[in-house]
Amino acid sequence: MIFLLQLALLLLLALCLGRLANRIGLPAVVGELLAGVLLGPSLLGLLAPGFSDWLLPTEAGQMHLLDAVSQLAVLLLVGITGVQLDLQVLRRRRGTALRVSLAGLLIPLVLGVLTGYFLIGSLIPSGTDRSVFALFLGVALSVSAIPVIAKTLTDLGLLHRDVGQLTLAAGTVDDAVGWFLLSIVSAMATAGLHGGTVALSVLHLVGFVTVAWFAGRPVVRFVLRLADRSPESGATITTAVVIILLGGASTQALGMEAVFGAFVAGVLVGARGTTSLARLAPLRTMVHWVLAPLFLAGAGLRMDLTALRHGDVLAGAIVVLLIAVLGKFAGAYVGARASRLTRWEGLALGAGMNARGVVQMVVAAVGLRLGVLDTATYTIVLFVAITTSMMAPPMLRMAMARVEYSAEEQLRKAEHDEAWSTTTATESPDR
Numbered sequence: 001m002i003f004l005l006q007l008a009l010l011l012l013l014a015l016c017l018g019r020l021a022n023r024i025g026l027p028a029v030v031g032e033l034l035a036g037v038l039l040g041p042s043l044l045g046l047l048a049p050g051f052s053d054w055l056l057p058t059e060a061g062q063m064h065l066l067d068a069v070s071q072l073a074v075l076l077l078v079g080i081t082g083v084q085l086d087l088q089v090l091r092r093r094r095g096t097a098l099r100v101s102l103a104g105l106l107i108p109l110v111l112g113v114l115t116g117y118f119l120i121g122s123l124i125p126s127g128t129d130r131s132v133f134a135l136f137l138g139v140a141l142s143v144s145a146i147p148v149i150a151k152t153l154t155d156l157g158l159l160h161r162d163v164g165q166l167t168l169a170a171g172t173v174d175d176a177v178g179w180f181l182l183s184i185v186s187a188m189a190t191a192g193l194h195g196g197t198v199a200l201s202v203l204h205l206v207g208f209v210t211v212a213w214f215a216g217r218p219v220v221r222f223v224l225r226l227a228d229r230s231p232e233s234g235a236t237i238t239t240a241v242v243i244i245l246l247g248g249a250s251t252q253a254l255g256m257e258a259v260f261g262a263f264v265a266g267v268l269v270g271a272r273g274t275t276s277l278a279r280l281a282p283l284r285t286m287v288h289w290v291l292a293p294l295f296l297a298g299a300g301l302r303m304d305l306t307a308l309r310h311g312d313v314l315a316g317a318i319v320v321l322l323i324a325v326l327g328k329f330a331g332a333y334v335g336a337r338a339s340r341l342t343r344w345e346g347l348a349l350g351a352g353m354n355a356r357g358v359v360q361m362v363v364a365a366v367g368l369r370l371g372v373l374d375t376a377t378y379t380i381v382l383f384v385a386i387t388t389s390m391m392a393p394p395m396l397r398m399a400m401a402r403v404e405y406s407a408e409e410q411l412r413k414a415e416h417d418e419a420w421s422t423t424t425a426t427e428s429p430d431r
Contacts, residue, residue: 003062010035011293035297037303037305039055039300041306042306046306069291069294070295078147078262081154096336096339096341099336101169103334105174107334108327109138111327115137115138116135117134133372144174149392152392155393160409208250224275233279233281236279257359310376313379317380324354328388334346336349342403
């Protein structure tokens with residue numbers, strides 16, 4: 001009963017605050033994240049602790065129910081985003097995507113490591129090696145969150161824009177490298193760093209992408225064409241969901257995060273000539289209007305602003321936030337300008353990649369489990385994750401208002417709308 005009430009209340013509040021955000025010119029993702037923050041310890045837990053403990057009990061069994069729904073939601077959200085990735089644009093501009101991703105990863109990584117070295121000692125858990133803590137903080141600040149980026153780009157209607165496609169591509173590379181670095185730092189925190197660990201992680205990453213592209217792509221095309229023979233779209237939807245979940249399971253089994261595999265699987269599903277996107281329109285509607293709001297509201301539940309009442313934690317949070325924003329914007333901007341993009345395109349890329357969301361939350365959870373982070377530093381990392389996710393939409397909207405809308409992008413939008421033409425009439429334009 002409690003689990004069902006949690007889902008109903010989270011979804012209702014996410015819908016209401018998402019629509020309210022639209023009314024004041026913000027994308028729905030802002031309101032959906034805020035729904036979880038309001039129902040979490042930051043407000044409801046503070047004003048009505050008894051009711052909060054009843055509605056959101058902290059025992060593991062109850063929390064894992066909501067976590068399971070959130071995991072399914074994030075995998076399908078990332079998978080559907082991969083379906084909408086235009087591979088032709090990326091082939092043509094792969095150099096730009098690579099430069100933006102590398103600069104957007106390395107600059108915040110270096111700044112994060114330096115911040116970790118110079119952060120006041122009271123914020124570093126006792127017994128934790130400062131070098132390991134600094135490297136961990138650098139990894140946490142270098143990642144981007146493909147799920148939140150995808151939802152933000154969808155809400156703002158930017159998935160068909162060149163900047164949107166480049167943001168997704170660069171964010172995917174950042175996340176892949178980020179998971180690799182996380183495995184290295186985790187090994188340092190537990191058993192020490194070994195050359196075999198690094199080599200195996202690289203082998204898994206490169207091997208998965210290679211097998212998926214050369215062996216997985218024809219298999220995915222074959223099974224989806226079989227499913228398309230059904231007069232009902234349900235067969236195609238179910239097959240696509242199975243492919244996305246299997247992609248996530250594959251990377252999880254290899255020691256990488258499941259969202260990376262789900263994204264790659266979604267790209268294979270959406271590859272040109274694989275299936276009719278119109279048959280997947282009901283799945284996209286369900287993901288964007290039900291599962292994604294549940295995931296975002298669930299992510300907001302993890303935020304506890306009350307911990308920031310301590311002066312050193314608040315000061316540390318502000319410093320880390322400023323470094324995180326500066327590093328990601330500077331990295332994306334440098335990569336964009338090196339690729340001869342305009343300054344507004346560079347700022348738009350920085351705004352999009354600045355959202356860290358659930359990926360940084362996962363990194364924080366790993367750090368807490370390993371003892372690299374304590375409650376205070378865990379709160380700081382979550383504060384950065386939520387704040388950057390809420391900053392991204394308005395900054396992205398402002399920058400993209402000054403980026404020229406090319407004829408190619410208009411054509412891509414028309415093709416996109418035609419491909420998803422069976423989308424229900426209730427889906428509003430801001431989605």
